[in-house]
Amino acid sequence: MNVKLMKFLRDEEGVTAIEYxxxxxxxxxxxxxxxxxxxxxxxAIFDSITKSIP
Incomplete structure (x- = not known):
């Protein structure tokens, strides 16, 4: 049980996915x-162009 818990705590694969x-x-x-x-x-540019066309 302790070995599995320690392995889980050292696993950084999920952390990398969260960072990405x-x-x-x-x-x-x-x-x-x-x-x-x-x-x-x-x-704004298109508005000024539209207003400048007679």
């Missing part, structure tokens, strides 16, 4: 923020 999941989530948040900011700027 957290990294992927952080990257997704950064991408969403960048695309949202870019979309707002592009919308």
């Amino acid at each position: 999941g957290l990294i992927a989530g952080l990257i997704a948040v950064v991408i969403i923020g960048a695309v949202t900011g870019l979309g707002t700027k592009l919308g």
